[in-house]
Structures are given as C-alpha cells and as structure tokens.
Amino acid sequence: MTATNLDRAENASAAIRQNVWRPPELSLRFWPVFLRNLLVWRKLAIPSLVGNIAEPLMWLVAFGYGMGALVGQVTVGSAGQSVKVPYILFLASGSICMSAMQAASFEALYSAFSRMHVQKTWDGIMNAPVRLDDIVLAEMLWAAFKSLFTVTAILAVMLVLGISYSPKLLVAWPVLLGVGVTFSCIALIFNALAKGYDFFTYYFTLFLTPMMFLSGIFFPLEQLPAVVRTISSWLPLTNAVELVRPLFMDQWPEHPWRHLGVLAAFAVVSFWVALALTRKRFRG
Amino acid sequence: MLFSADRLTKRYGETTVVDDVSFQIAPGECLGVIGPNGAGKTTTIRMCLGLSTPDRGRISYFTKPGSAASVLSMPQDALTIKAQLGVVSQMDTLDPDFSCAENLLVYGRYFGMKDAQIRARIPELLEFASLTHKARAKPGELSGGMKRRLSLARALVNDPRLLLLDEPTTGLDPQARHLMWERLQLLLQQGKSILLTTHFMDEAERLCSRLLVLDHGKKIAEGTPRDLIAQHLEPDVVEVYGVGAVALMDSPVKQLASRVELSGETVFFYTQDARAVLDALASQPQLRTLHRPANLEDLFLKLTGRQIREDG
Numbered sequence: 114m115t116a117t118n119l120d121r122a123e124n125a126s127a128a129i130r131q132n133v134w135r136p137p138e139l140s141l142r143f144w145p146v147f148l149r150n151l152l153v154w155r156k157l158a159i160p161s162l163v164g165n166i167a168e169p170l171m172w173l174v175a176f177g178y179g180m181g182a183l184v185g186q187v188t189v190g191s192a193g194q195s196v197k198v199p200y201i202l203f204l205a206s207g208s209i210c211m212s213a214m215q216a217a218s219f220e221a222l223y224s225a226f227s228r229m230h231v232q233k234t235w236d237g238i239m240n241a242p243v244r245l246d247d248i249v250l251a252e253m254l255w256a257a258f259k260s261l262f263t264v265t266a267i268l269a270v271m272l273v274l275g276i277s278y279s280p281k282l283l284v285a286w287p288v289l290l291g292v293g294v295t296f297s298c299i300a301l302i303f304n305a306l307a308k309g310y311d312f313f314t315y316y317f318t319l320f321l322t323p324m325m326f327l328s329g330i331f332f333p334l335e336q337l338p339a340v341v342r343t344i345s346s347w348l349p350l351t352n353a354v355e356l357v358r359p360l361f362m363d364q365w366p367e368h369p370w371r372h373l374g375v376l377a378a379f380a381v382v383s384f385w386v387a388l389a390l391t392r393k394r395f396r397g
Numbered sequence: 398m399l400f401s402a403d404r405l406t407k408r409y410g411e412t413t414v415v416d417d418v419s420f421q422i423a424p425g426e427c428l429g430v431i432g433p434n435g436a437g438k439t440t441t442i443r444m445c446l447g448l449s450t451p452d453r454g455r456i457s458y459f460t461k462p463g464s465a466a467s468v469l470s471m472p473q474d475a476l477t478i479k480a481q482l483g484v485v486s487q488m489d490t491l492d493p494d495f496s497c498a499e500n501l502l503v504y505g506r507y508f509g510m511k512d513a514q515i516r517a518r519i520p521e522l523l524e525f526a527s528l529t530h531k532a533r534a535k536p537g538e539l540s541g542g543m544k545r546r547l548s549l550a551r552a553l554v555n556d557p558r559l560l561l562l563d564e565p566t567t568g569l570d571p572q573a574r575h576l577m578w579e580r581l582q583l584l585l586q587q588g589k590s591i592l593l594t595t596h597f598m599d600e601a602e603r604l605c606s607r608l609l610v611l612d613h614g615k616k617i618a619e620g621t622p623r624d625l626i627a628q629h630l631e632p633d634v635v636e637v638y639g640v641g642a643v644a645l646m647d648s649p650v651k652q653l654a655s656r657v658e659l660s661g662e663t664v665f666f667y668t669q670d671a672r673a674v675l676d677a678l679a680s681q682p683q684l685r686t687l688h689r690p691a692n693l694e695d696l697f698l699k700l701t702g703r704q705i706r707e708d709g
Contacts, residue, residue, distance in 0.1 A: 131450055142476075145506035152503065153494045237490030239448060241507035241555075242476040395448070 133392040137385065138246045146238060146251035154259070165263040169212040170270055177201035187333060189358065198362055205276045206361035207330030210292055210353040212267055217260035217293040218321060221300035222313045225252045229304065245395055249388050253297045260293030279363035288360070292353040295376045298383035299349070305390035324350045349379045398459050399424045399590050400559055405454035407440055414440050415451070416614040422559065427591040429605030431598070431697060433706045437614040438594040439487065442563050445592065446484065447475035480508060483552030487563040489544050491536040497523060497547055498532045501554055508555040518554060525580065526550035542573025549580065559590045566600060578603055598693035612701045622693055629699060630691040631655050633671035637678060638663040639685040650677045660703050667691065
C-alpha cells in the first residue's frame with residue numbers, strides 16, 4: 114500500500130472505532146467487574162435482602178388476601194381454555210415479574226449510576242485493560258443477578274405460604290432471570306442519559322408504574338379497551354407475565370416463543386442502544 | 398524509546414484543546430507536563446490512555462525499547478498497552494466499600510491476575526505506600542495523602558513499566574507531598590518511567606528529567622529544567638516590595654535589569670548582574686528586597702503570562 118492508501122485505511126478504521134453504534138465488543142474481561150459488585154454486595158446482602166423482598170411481600174399479602182377475599186376467583190386465559198384461579202395466585206404470578214423488573218431497574222439505575230458517575234469506579238476500571246463495553250455488560254448481568262436473587266427469595270416465601278406448588282416453577286425461575294436481563298438492558302439506556310438521580314424518578318413514575326397497570330398484574334387484561342390491549346401485548350412486562358403465570362398454574366404458556374421473542378428483542382436492542390449512549394457519554 | 402506521542406491534535410467542536418503536540422519518553426525517564434489550567438494536560442493523558450481518540454497524530458508504545466518490530470499503538474492495542482501501564486488520575490477512583498487490601502485485590506483482577514499472585518504482592522504494595530497499618534481501613538477513613546498513596550500502590554499492582562500521573566500531589570500537605578516525591582523517586586531508581594502533570598514547579602524541578610510546557614494546547618517549550626531556565630531567563634531575580642516599590646517602574650533603576658515585571662505590589666528585576674540593582678536600591682531603605690536565582694516558576698510565568706485563567 115502507498116502512504117496515502119495507508120492513511121486512508123487508517124482514517125477509515127479510526128472512523129469505525131469512533132462510531133458509537135459499532136457492534137458491542139464483549140469479552141470475558143467483564144468477569145472481574147461482576148465479581149467486584151458481588152464482593153461489595155456480599156457485605157450488605159442481608160440488610161439489602163430485607164429491603165428488597167419486604168415490600169413486594171407486604172403488597173402480596175395485603176392485596177392478595179385482602180382483595181382476594183372480595184374478588185374470589187379470576188378467570189385466566191382465552192375463551193378456548195379459560196381457567197378460574199384464586200386471586201392470590203393470579204396476583205403472585207404477576208407481581209413476581211414486577212419484582213424482577215423493579216429489582217433489575219433499581220440496580221441498573223441508582224446503583225450503576227453511583228458507580229459510573231458519583232464514585233467514578235468505571236473510570237478507575239477503564240485505566241486497567243478493561244473495555245467500557247465489558248463494564249456495561251458486567252453491570253447488566255449484575256443487575257439481572259440481583260433481580261434473580263430477589264425473585265428467588267420471594268419464590269421461597271411463596272412456597273412457604275403455599276401459593277403454588279407447581280413443578281413448573283423450576284422453569285419460571287430461569288424465565289425470571291431473562292425478565293431481569295431485559296429490564297436491566299432497558300434501564301441502562303436511562304443510566305447512560307442521566308445527569309443525576311432525579312432523572313430516574315421520571316423513569317419509574319412515567320414508564321414502569323403505568324406499565325405495571327397495563328400488564329395484567331393486578332387485573333386481567335380483558336378488562337382493558339381493545340386499543341390499550343394491543344399496546345399492552347407489546348410491553349415487555351405483559352410478555353413476562355404471559356410466560357410466568359401459566360407456569361405458576363402448572364400449565365405451559367400458550368405462545369412461549371412469541372413472548373420470549375419480544376423479551377429477547379427488547380433486551381438485545383436496548384443493550385445496543387444503552388452501550389452506544391454510554392460510549393457517547395464517555396467519549397471525549 | 399518506551400513511549401512516543403507524535404503530532405497529537407484534539408478538537409472539541411471549534412476549540413482545539415491539544416494542537417500538534419509531540420513528545421517521547423525513554424525508559425527510566427520522568428517527563429513532566431506543565432501548563433496553566435485548560436492547557437490540554439489532562440486531554441493529552443486521556444489520549445495516551447486511549448480514553449480519548451486524537452483527531453490527528455499517533456501514539457506508540459514500544460514493548461522492547463529500541464526495536465521497531467515491537468510497536469503497539471493507541472487506541473487499537475489499548476488493552477495490551479494498558480496491561481503495562483499504571484495510572485493515577487486527578488480524582489481518586491478508589492472503591493469506598495473496600496478496605497485498602499481489597500482495593501488492591503479487586504484492581505489486580507482487572508489485569509487478569511490470579512488472586513494468589515495479587516495477594517502475594519499486597520504486603521509490599523501497602524508497605525510501599527506506608528499503609529501497612531491501614532490494610533483493613535476503608536478509603537473514607539484515610540487522609541488525603543494516604544488515599545493518593547493507595548491510588549499509587551493500586552497503579553503498581555501490575556508492575557507497570559510506565560506510570561501516568563495526573564497531578565498526583567494536588568491538595569496534599571507538605572509532609573504528604575514530600576513522602577509522595579520520595580516514593581516516586583524510588584520508582585524512578587527502580588527503572589520505571591513516569592509521565593507526570595503538575596502545577597507545582599518545585600515538584601517538576603525535583604522529579605522530572607525533562608519538561609514539556611503546554612499552553613492553549615500547544616507545546617511552547619521542552620527541555621531539562623536547568624536548560625530551560627538558562628535558555629529563557631536571566632540568572633538572577635531581585636524582587637522588590639514595600640512603600641514606593643511600584644514607583645520603581647518609572648525610575649532609572651529599571652535600566653539596570655534586562656527585564657522588569659510588575660505583579661500586584663511587587664516588582665521583579667530579571668538581570669545578569671544583581672549587584673548593580675541591589676546597590677541602586679540601597680538608597681531606599683524602606684524597600685524590601687529578595688535576591689534569588691531564577692527558577693522554574695519564573696520560567697512558567699514568563700512563558701504563560703501572569704494573568705489568571707478563566708477556570709484558575
């Protein structure tokens with residue numbers, strides 16, 4: 114190659130390297146970063162566990178048994194194979210998805226932001242041979258792991274309360290990990306955009322809270338107008354509930370691949386967007 | 398040669414923050430980068446680390462000094478290069494939830510080191526940072542000087558060949574600063590190379606074998622501290638202050654010095670012959686005088702001016 118060609122090739126590869134939308138460059142170097150978060154959490158695990166599961170359980174017990182007494186049974190499923198289930202089972206199977214969502218979101222927003230922006234932990238890590246891409250991956254998996262931990266604790270209490278003994282709960286468990294992954298990926302987009310903690314309040318109140326009411330957690334979706342139901346069917350939380358609820362009732366979901374596909378699509382697209390926006394934030 | 402930066406340029410929008418800057422670092426050498434706030438020091442370091450991509454220029458790292466076959470470049474080979482670098486950034490990035498020893502352990506893992514390998518190094522690193530008695534303390538319980546030394550120890554966990562230190566002693570008291578200098582001198586004796594940015598001219602004079610003066614993103618001077626002073630300044634300085642000092646600016650005494658500057662209420666005479674100036678001033682006993690050799694601070698002020706920078 115001549116000198117100019119070499120220059121041109123170099124400029125072209127530099128342009129690719131500077132493009133924040135280039136494909137993720139992931140490697141096993143994410144692992145020490147994940148391990149770092151695990152080590153911090155180990156010191157605070159028990160108090161944080163109490164905080165993580167106390168609130169969802171209070172909701173479940175108060176609402177499930179209180180409202181359950183008024184509501185009695187709820188009809189689940191389409192006309193063909195509708196089943197009547199106790200309200201507490203209906204609520205428990207939906208609210209565990211909500212807990213997975215909230216635990217993952219909280220960790221990928223408030224905690225990741227503290228490490229990224231306030232403590233400058235990420236800057237310290239990037240002075241070592243670890244890429245930003247791997248740090249974002251570690252944060253995503255870490256938030257999903259924490260969410261799984263919360264979910265496991267809540268599942269254990271639900272077993273003790275005898276809400277469901279379905280053997281398919283063993284399948285629900287990895288599905289809930291997937292729910293955690295999806296919501297970690299989405300939350301990391303907002304982490305990348307945040308100027309301060311206040312920003313996350315908007316995410317919770319304008320995005321997550323409405324979704325909770327539109328995803329069939331507290332009442333069947335059949336109660337909603339048709340237009341809203343169409344929107345609802347594309348929400349990640351609705352798809353999570355559609356997967357997990359039948360498993361609580363010892364049944365298989367009607368359209369498992371469709372729901373898994375929606376969750377996976379949300380996860381992949383969100384992770385890529387989150388990574389691009391985080392690269393942009395750190396580019397200087 | 399261990400490290401070279403060749404014609405680095407970095408722009409943010411319309412502003413050029415680093416403008417055609419080149420420098421090299423030899424093994425065992427300490428290169429100091431000095432310049433006012435906003436001169437481009439931190440951006441230069443960030444480019445050397447691959448955290449910021451230069452708009453033009455080349456950054457090379459030589460794994461075998463002197464051999465052209467072993468050249469790595471930023472940012473393509475960032476991870477391989479960073480495995481051989483140690484970094485202390487301007488702001489501490491220590492993990493507040495970990496003890497000193499845990500901070501070192503966790504950081505070593507980022508370099509792919511095995512736990513056993515890191516644990517074997519921790520006692521000597523703590524010893525080096527004079528923090529052996531604080532092994533179990535968290536950064537929040539440490540003084541400013543201790544935190545900086547822990548940051549330095551952390552940067553040494555991978556036994557780097559080149560250290561990049563961005564204002565390592567800013568905000569430290571004199572005792573802590575002297576201890577830091579002593580440690581850095583020890584590292585230089587061990588054959589490590591250092592790239593150091595600083596605002597303190599005594600620090601630059603004490604540690605650096607060569608200096609780079611940056612202003613408005615441009616390299617405006619380069620050389621050993623002694624050479625730079627000899628090249629740009631008269632050997633002697635007479636500072637005069639007290640009642641009537643300012644009036645000297647209009648007096649014939651001015652003719653005795655090759656350069657005279659007024660800063661606040663103090664007049665600076667830069668001269669080849671301090672005796673003549675001092676004799677002429679003897680007739681005005683109310684004036685207070687200080688006769689001293691020209692130093693790096695004089696050089697810095699001559700090259701970059703005495704006015705305060707916007708963010709200074």
